[in-house]
Amino acid sequence: QVQLVESGGGVVQPGRSLRLSCAASGFTFSNYAMHWVRQAPGKGLEWVALISYDGSNKYYADSVKGRFTISRDNSRTPLYLQMNSLRAEDTAVYYCARATQPYMTTPPGGYWGQGTLVTVSS
Amino acid sequence: QSALTQPASVSGSPGQSITISCTGTSSDVGGYKYVSWYQQHPGKAPKLMIYDVSNRPSGVSDRFSGSKSDNTASLTISGLQAEDEADYYCSSYTSSSTLYVFGTGTKVTVL
Numbered sequence: 712q713v714q715l716v717e718s719g720g721g722v723v724q725p726g727r728s729l730r731l732s733c734a735a736s737g738f739t740f741s742n743y744a745m746h747w748v749r750q751a752p753g754k755g756l757e758w759v760a761l762i763s764y765d766g767s768n769k770y771y772a773d774s775v776k777g778r779f780t781i782s783r784d785n786s787r788t789p790l791y792l793q794m795n796s797l798r799a800e801d802t803a804v805y806y807c808a809r810a811t812q813p814y815m816t817t818p819p820g821g822y823w824g825q826g827t828l829v830t831v832s833s
Numbered sequence: 834q835s836a837l838t839q840p841a842s843v844s845g846s847p848g849q850s851i852t853i854s855c856t857g858t859s860s861d862v863g864g865y866k867y868v869s870w871y872q873q874h875p876g877k878a879p880k881l882m883i884y885d886v887s888n889r890p891s892g893v894s895d896r897f898s899g900s901k902s903d904n905t906a907s908l909t910i911s912g913l914q915a916e917d918e919a920d921y922y923c924s925s926y927t928s929s930s931t932l933y934v935f936g937t938g939t940k941v942t943v944l
Contacts, residue, residue, distance in 0.1 A: 746933070748879075755836070755938035756871070756879060756922050758931070770932040773834060811869075811884050818869045818924055818933060821890050823878040 713737040713822045715807050720827030723797055733790040733807030733824055741765070741785040744810040746819045747792050749803035750826075759805070760792065764814050775801075797831045804828050834929045837862065837936035839922070844942040845913045853939045855906040855923030861934060863904035867926035870899055870908045874919045882921075883908060910941070918943045 719731040733745070747759040760781040761770045769781050780793040790807055804826040811820030838856040845851040855862065855870075862868055868886045871879035881890055883899035886906065896911045906925070910917055923936035 748935075755920075756873075756924075756935045758924070758933040758935055761932055770930070772931050806878055808879075811881075816932065818867050818884065818926065819871075819879075819881070820884065821881045823880075825878055 713809070715809065715822055715824035717805060717807055717824040717827040720805065720829045722830045722832060724833050725798060725831055727797055728793070728795045729797060729829060731792040731794065731805055731807075731827060731829070733792075735788045735790065735807075735809070738809070738822075739813075740783075740788040742813040744816045745781075745783065745790045746808045746810065747781060747790075748806045748808055748819060748823075749801075750806070751800070751803040754803075757803070758819075761810075761816060762790070763816055764810075768816065770816075794829070797829075799831050802829060802831045834927055834931045834934050837923055837925060837934055839936040839939045841937070842940045842942065844944055845910075846944045847913055847915065849913050850909060850911045851913060851941065853908045853910075853921055853923075853941070855908070855925075855936045857904050857906075857925055857927075857934075859904060860929065861904075861925040861927040862901065862906050862923075864928060865926040868899070868901055868906045869924045870897075870906075871922045871924065872917075872919045873922065879922065913943055915943050917941060
């Protein structure tokens with residue numbers, strides 16, 4: 712069955728960096744675009760980034776543009792989110808999610824990870 | 834890109850129908866078919882309930898239905914049940930460089 716497992720969260724000081732990973736299994740990872748979505752404590756969902764199935768196109772929310780980088784390794788299965796210059800407002804649970812349709816930059820679909828908590832605090 | 838506008842809360846009695854609205858612009862909700870709805874219970878990951886405005890993934894109850902008119906999408910829950918109590922979020926593709934945007938979220942309470 713399809714499974715997405717995030718890792719790499721933790722407590723980090725403002726201005727530092729952190730890299731999140733998302734391990735995928737149960738489907739052909741290289742056929743699907745992938746999303747990162749985050750949720751600050753007690754707040755709503757915020758779309759963060761998307762990478763196309765082949766890694767050739769990347770899109771970011773304005774709030775993270777220039778600081779976060781989404782990437783993927785289709786030779787294995789990890790999806791990554793490199794987060795630099797972290798701010799207190801980046802504190803959130805970060806979810807990876809598979810797009811609804813293969814080969815297209817479609818919305819987050821029926822498969823999400825359980826999330827990993829990132830806390831930015833001094 | 835601003836978040837899509839949803840009512841903060843909607844409530845109904847068991848068996849009733851409720852509708853949650855999601856208002857955007859012609860650059861997002863009104864312009865594209867990629868409108869989705871997600872259900873989220875506390876401490877859990879979101880669950881896709883509706884995609885492409887009105888399509889239900891397999892396994893989602895047919896009590897959930899979606900529609901769109903101009904710049905507003907709607908999620909209707911018929912025959913409200915206790916298990917439907919959760920937060921609901923809409924999402925849309927947007928022509929801005931950010932590509933996707935979520936709604937502000939609606940807390941559904943079953944009275």
